[in-house]
Amino acid sequence: MAAIYLWINAVLYGLLALWCTLMPARTSQAVGFVELSNSGQSEFAVIYGGMQFGFAFLFGWAALSGNYRFGLIFALAIYIPILLFRIVSVARFWPVSSTTLATGALEVLLTAAAILLWFNSRSID
16 A cells, blocks of 8 residues: 555656646746746746655655665655645635635645554555
8 A cells, every 4th residue: 555655646746847847937826836937947946846746756656666664754754744734825815815725735645644554554564
């Protein structure tokens, strides 16, 4: 079960990396950046695209190599802080876009799944 979870994360982050890299203006506008200069689009593509690709790589490597425990620790290490910051930022900057809320809902699901898998030791080994 952990392998499936890790592959889902790898695919999601791979797709997000492509979206951020190939269409930085469209992606940035979807998440609330109103306008980016050429330098801003380059930075957005590098940071978001590159980081998301790195996440996809680590999730895929953990799933492929059977390092499920590492993959789940990695998931918890990124999702728990992201989710806490998401909650605070949404409360602070309300109202926010539906894209922001949908992203947050996905993060809640991915965090909950990682926690459940972590505590279900049969799914890790």
